[in-house]
Amino acid sequence: MTVSLEINSITAHYGTTKVLENLSLLVKAGELVSLLGASGCGKTTTLRLVAGFLTPTSGTIALGGKDLTRLPAYRRDIGLVFQNYALFPHLSVRDNVAFGLKQRGIAGVERSMKADDMLARVGLSALGARFPSELSGGQKQRVALARALVIEPPLLMFDEPLSNLDAKLRVDMRVEIRQLQRANGTTSVYVTHDQEEAFSISDRVAIMHQGRIMQFDTPEELYQRPANAFVARFVGFENLIPMKVVARKGEVATAQAPGGVTLDFPQRRFGAVPDDFVLATRADGLAVSADPASAGIPCRLGLRTYLGRAYQYQCETEAGHLIANGSLAEPLASGSAARLVPVPEQCCVLKPE
Amino acid sequence: MKNWTCWALAAPATIAVVVFLVIPVASTILTTFGDPKGVFAPYIAFYNSGFRRTVLYRTLEIALITTAISLVLGFLAAWIVANAPGRIKSILIIAAVFPLLTGVVIRSFAWMIILGKNGILNSFLLWTGAITEPLSMLYTEGAVIVAMVYLFTPLMILTLVGVLEGIPQDLVQASMSLGAGPAATFRQVIFPLAVPGLIVGGVLVFTGSFTSYATPQILGGEQQMMMGTFLYQRAMVTFDWVGASTIAAVMIVVTFAVVLVMSRIAQRLNPMAVS
Amino acid sequence: MSGRIHPALVVFGAIVFIFLVAPLFIIVGASVSDTPYLAFPPRGLTLQWFWNIFAIEAFRSTAITSLQLAVLGTSLSLIIGIPAAYALNRYRVELPKWLSTVYVLPILVPEIVFGFSLMKSVSVGLGTPIFLSLLIGHALLVLPYSVRVVSASLASFDFSVEEAAISLGCPPLKTFFTVLLPNIRSGVIAAFILAFITSVNDVSISVFLTGPGISTLPIQILAYMQQFFDPTIASVSVLLMIVTVAVMGVVEATLGLTFLAK
Numbered sequence: 001m002t003v004s005l006e007i008n009s010i011t012a013h014y015g016t017t018k019v020l021e022n023l024s025l026l027v028k029a030g031e032l033v034s035l036l037g038a039s040g041c042g043k044t045t046t047l048r049l050v051a052g053f054l055t056p057t058s059g060t061i062a063l064g065g066k067d068l069t070r071l072p073a074y075r076r077d078i079g080l081v082f083q084n085y086a087l088f089p090h091l092s093v094r095d096n097v098a099f100g101l102k103q104r105g106i107a108g109v110e111r112s113m114k115a116d117d118m119l120a121r122v123g124l125s126a127l128g129a130r131f132p133s134e135l136s137g138g139q140k141q142r143v144a145l146a147r148a149l150v151i152e153p154p155l156l157m158f159d160e161p162l163s164n165l166d167a168k169l170r171v172d173m174r175v176e177i178r179q180l181q182r183a184n185g186t187t188s189v190y191v192t193h194d195q196e197e198a199f200s201i202s203d204r205v206a207i208m209h210q211g212r213i214m215q216f217d218t219p220e221e222l223y224q225r226p227a228n229a230f231v232a233r234f235v236g237f238e239n240l241i242p243m244k245v246v247a248r249k250g251e252v253a254t255a256q257a258p259g260g261v262t263l264d265f266p267q268r269r270f271g272a273v274p275d276d277f278v279l280a281t282r283a284d285g286l287a288v289s290a291d292p293a294s295a296g297i298p299c300r301l302g303l304r305t306y307l308g309r310a311y312q313y314q315c316e317t318e319a320g321h322l323i324a325n326g327s328l329a330e331p332l333a334s335g336s337a338a339r340l341v342p343v344p345e346q347c348c349v350l351k352p353e
Numbered sequence: 354m355k356n357w358t359c360w361a362l363a364a365p366a367t368i369a370v371v372v373f374l375v376i377p378v379a380s381t382i383l384t385t386f387g388d389p390k391g392v393f394a395p396y397i398a399f400y401n402s403g404f405r406r407t408v409l410y411r412t413l414e415i416a417l418i419t420t421a422i423s424l425v426l427g428f429l430a431a432w433i434v435a436n437a438p439g440r441i442k443s444i445l446i447i448a449a450v451f452p453l454l455t456g457v458v459i460r461s462f463a464w465m466i467i468l469g470k471n472g473i474l475n476s477f478l479l480w481t482g483a484i485t486e487p488l489s490m491l492y493t494e495g496a497v498i499v500a501m502v503y504l505f506t507p508l509m510i511l512t513l514v515g516v517l518e519g520i521p522q523d524l525v526q527a528s529m530s531l532g533a534g535p536a537a538t539f540r541q542v543i544f545p546l547a548v549p550g551l552i553v554g555g556v557l558v559f560t561g562s563f564t565s566y567a568t569p570q571i572l573g574g575e576q577q578m579m580m581g582t583f584l585y586q587r588a589m590v591t592f593d594w595v596g597a598s599t600i601a602a603v604m605i606v607v608t609f610a611v612v613l614v615m616s617r618i619a620q621r622l623n624p625m626a627v628s
Numbered sequence: 629m630s631g632r633i634h635p636a637l638v639v640f641g642a643i644v645f646i647f648l649v650a651p652l653f654i655i656v657g658a659s660v661s662d663t664p665y666l667a668f669p670p671r672g673l674t675l676q677w678f679w680n681i682f683a684i685e686a687f688r689s690t691a692i693t694s695l696q697l698a699v700l701g702t703s704l705s706l707i708i709g710i711p712a713a714y715a716l717n718r719y720r721v722e723l724p725k726w727l728s729t730v731y732v733l734p735i736l737v738p739e740i741v742f743g744f745s746l747m748k749s750v751s752v753g754l755g756t757p758i759f760l761s762l763l764i765g766h767a768l769l770v771l772p773y774s775v776r777v778v779s780a781s782l783a784s785f786d787f788s789v790e791e792a793a794i795s796l797g798c799p800p801l802k803t804f805f806t807v808l809l810p811n812i813r814s815g816v817i818a819a820f821i822l823a824f825i826t827s828v829n830d831v832s833i834s835v836f837l838t839g840p841g842i843s844t845l846p847i848q849i850l851a852y853m854q855q856f857f858d859p860t861i862a863s864v865s866v867l868l869m870i871v872t873v874a875v876m877g878v879v880e881a882t883l884g885l886t887f888l889a890k
Contacts, residue, residue: 052530053529072534074534074538075532078530080527082527086521089524089546090546099531099541100531100532104532356722359715360715363727365708366708366775367712367727370733370771371730373750374733380749381748430641448649449645451876452652454876455829456829460651466651466658467651469666473654473668476667506647563738564832566832567846584740588747598744601740604738604741609736
């Protein structure tokens, strides 16, 4: 049975500090949604609210249409995977996994059978009698996962589950988590500060900042079409140039960057542009052209670094410091003049901040 | 060179302990084996004397009762301290630390005022009409036990607060998220994790009360002699040094045995030591 | 830890804490009673028992002895204890494991046995003067605190800092005083305070080592208590408790009281 999680305009405080403001989020049945953001953005608070370790000041949380807001944590039936695993050190691996079953009054034989089945699924059949202190980081993570999954919760939540593992294991484990989640179809919430991890594992990602969701979308949308300057910077748009439309002729708008350079924005290539907007690009979105006649931002090239697939230039322009990639075929000397031409497919037109 | 340095640094303290503690205590124990009537003669005499046996049993009894009561009081109080909000918690910790820093003599003396003939307890009982003649409560086993519990409960509280606060909050939350309510979480997670700490606290209190001198001296007197006061009496009043050494040896054997056995058990039960 | 506490448990806890604190207040009450015997609640109020302390020479001289023993004994224990603690942490591999147990022997061996043995072998056996015997006893009694508390703060000290200082041209001994000591300062202060209090309060060792003319305050109190039953002892206790409060104030100001809870 898969259910949806509805968070409705929740506000939460730590003491007198407001940490979440009017936050709403709908996680569809069977979906894996990541909460992504820097520490202090409210992602962990959101998770703790749903888990029942915190009570919101206002707003409601519902799972499968059932209101959870005032329910104590131990009645919520949510599987939790903790950052530092939180395995019970006094219980064997098998007893750790069976702990939740025991609380549900499942009798001894069935309990250990279920626990063993689950251990087999995470590949730890041989380690049931061991104690947590005798396990490696990856094994502990698997036990934590098994312990959360075995109670067959309608909702699974992960709190930075991979941050204590080394890089290689982290990639392996996230694939494994995704496969287990897919196989069970369990609705899941995944908290992380690692962008790559969030994008690779999730159906949708909510990027959070200062207790609010800045954008909630699929990884593809977020990566290619950030909705605002914050998200654009977050997903790696190095250049954000504020523009002001100075003339409109037919479907071509002419806009001016700081410093006075004007660029044309044909609607069929850039879409309709408002009078004030921010032109956001990654380094790839600005082509470096040595031709003084090309329609771009005049600049002086600074430091050149080799990226393997391109040369990257630090550029000084009237519109400020920009970063652009130039072709490997014609390396340009630092100090020479050039033009930076926006590549429409790789540009985003954003509302000003 | 390196090897030489580290031993040179450790030498003064090591030599001091060996010369002024290990050798004197060893010689105390050795003198008990020099009896012409046989190697174990003083111990046989100790065991055959009804009075000395009574002192040993009484001391064991008082120490065990004190330990049991302090464990219960200390654990419950520590639980409250560990769960109290910040400000109240610091007040409670001060309330536990202060008696601990006050001398044993003063703290035992307080019970003289409370339990004495003109003491507060007798005055109160007379006032309520529960008794018509003041009770003599001093120099009873009960007086010694009450004072010892009073003496050692703060130590137990502070030990156990440390233990309870050392239990990661994550484990409690993990237990809750798996469906265990407060009572089940206490029984299945918190208590088992606190057991090694309870053992450590119990050992501290047991050895402390088993070897105490000032409290039984003040509140037990001649009537309620314990091993500590008995040793003193043998050594300084009757000048029976072999007898005193025998008592000393028995005390050492009992305390070392308890410390070794219980700390071994605590270690085995302590899953938090690793990981 | 954060769980709701059952009200019955709160009541019970309150009783436990009243049990811990009330006797000390009772001493304060008894110290100002104008009865010639110990009484609580006090019948009439007087400060005469406080003046009585100063009238009795033995209290003054034993208080001075106790203070001297505590300062000298604690300092001695730190002078030999800090290098030992340093060696235990810095040369963990080179030194045998049992060595750290040696330094806790003074609290592992029953105090009363230690006092008796010291009296037999040192005071009587070697004929050491009374004050010196007491000093040896007190310095050893508090050695475990010096070694363990200083060790605890050394355990979190990164010894590569010391190597950095040496690589920058600071000689080892100077490094110890300019780099290491400032970093374990709070540990040394805590060790000093704990050791000082332990020494001042000691009964079980001193009782064997005091002799004609030289005694410590707790032993004097004990002796007085067994002869007289007037409130003088209550007033001495109050003075000592005031000192304890002052010590706690110093601890709170320098380290925070939680330090002592460890």
